[in-house]
Amino acid sequence: MSRASGVLTVGGLAEFVPEVPGRRWILGIAGPPGAGKSTLAQRLRDELARAGRAAVVAPMDGYHLRNEALLARGALARKGEPDTFDAAGFVADLRTLRETPVGGPVPWPLFDRALDEPTVAGVIVRDETVVIVEGNYLLLTDDEAPGWAEVRGLLDACWYLDAPRAVLTERLLDRHIVGGRTWTEANVKVTDSDLRNADLVAGSRHRADRVLTAVGTGYRVR
Numbered sequence: 001m002s003r004a005s006g007v008l009t010v011g012g013l014a015e016f017v018p019e020v021p022g023r024r025w026i027l028g029i030a031g032p033p034g035a036g037k038s039t040l041a042q043r044l045r046d047e048l049a050r051a052g053r054a055a056v057v058a059p060m061d062g063y064h065l066r067n068e069a070l071l072a073r074g075a076l077a078r079k080g081e082p083d084t085f086d087a088a089g090f091v092a093d094l095r096t097l098r099e100t101p102v103g104g105p106v107p108w109p110l111f112d113r114a115l116d117e118p119t120v121a122g123v124i125v126r127d128e129t130v131v132i133v134e135g136n137y138l139l140l141t142d143d144e145a146p147g148w149a150e151v152r153g154l155l156d157a158c159w160y161l162d163a164p165r166a167v168l169t170e171r172l173l174d175r176h177i178v179g180g181r182t183w184t185e186a187n188v189k190v191t192d193s194d195l196r197n198a199d200l201v202a203g204s205r206h207r208a209d210r211v212l213t214a215v216g217t218g219y220r221v222r
Contacts, residue, residue, distance in 0.1 A: 007218040010040075010047045016157075016210070017048065017055075017130055024102055026094070026131045028151070028158035030138040032198035033080065034171040035163040036214055037134040048130055056128040058097070060135020062109030062118045063090040078193055082137050082200070087147030094133065094154045102129055113179065136197060139204035152207065160208035161219075168198055 017027060027044075029037050041057045048055040063086045070076040075084055093108065100106050103126060110122025125131060138158055140148040152158060163171075172194045176186035205211060212219040 006222075007215045007220050009218050010043045013044060013212075013219060013221075014047045014051060017044070017053075019053070019129070020156075022102075024097060024100075024125075024129055024131050025156050026097060026133060026154065028138040028155040029132060029134040029161055030136065030158055030201065030204065030208060031161035032163065032168055032201045033136055033194050034168040034175070034198075035161045036171075037136075037161050040161055040212070040214075040219070041132045041134040045130075045132055053130060054128040055130035055132060056123060056125050057132045057134065058108045058123065058125060059110065060085070060090060060133065060137070061111035062122060063087070064111055064118050066117055077189075080136075080193060081197055082140065082145035082148060085137070087137075087145075091147070091150045091154070094151065097125060097131055098154055103127055116179070136201050137204075139207040140200070141204075144200060144203065157209045158207070159210045159212055160205045162205065162211055162213045165195070165198070169195065 018025060029041050031037050038057075038059065041059070045055045045057050064079065065084055065086055067076060067079075070079055070084055075081075078084055093106070097106050106125040107121035108123050108125055109118045109120055111117075112119050112122075133155065137145060137148045138151050138155065139160070140151075142149040169190060172190045173183070173186050176189050177183060181189065211222050
């Protein structure tokens with residue numbers, strides 16, 4: 001950590017991840033869409049691996065409902081909002097992660113951005129002692145979005161990754177354009193859905209154990 005700047009390297013963040021003999025330690029990384037949660041989770045996993053600790057990233061995105069189901073509900077345009085996920089399945093699998101001894105296999109779905117669909121058992125959690133679960137809605141209450149309140153109690157700790165609204169907007173626009181939308185379509189998606197989700201998620205920030213903001217290659221922690 002740079003004491004003068006208050007900025008931690010990813011190696012410094014890894015020091016906040018304890019070793020708990022005999023069971024998995026589950027860390028949540030919450031935050032708005034576009035904040036860089038996936039990047040942080042992967043960097044932390046790699047840093048732990050360099051230190052000889054087995055870790056795996058288990059994203060929330062694998063619990064997106066399939067497009068066919070969203071289309072039937074008339075919710076495809078709102079994909080990414082809390083009710084467009086299988087929250088019950090996510091909670092059940094998170095509980096299984098907690099209850100399964102290290103070495104026991106736990107299948108976890110991933111999300112394929114190219115297909116825009118989840119993939120069943122995209123990763124198998126087995127020997128890893130640290131599981132990094134990243135997603136938007138890890139800190140929500142049922143009043144904010146029904147079905148998500150149990151998540152926080154299944155995590156050993158949860159960090160919140162913040163980012164300025166202008167940064168979120170730029171990243172989300174780029175993401176949707178790369179995914180095949182026109183600029184106009186991407187702008188509508190960001191304005192009408194993504195940033196509304198970001199505002200909802202921001203209301204849960206105070207429930208996090210630590211709040212992080214990316215600064216260069218490190219993270220400011222408060």
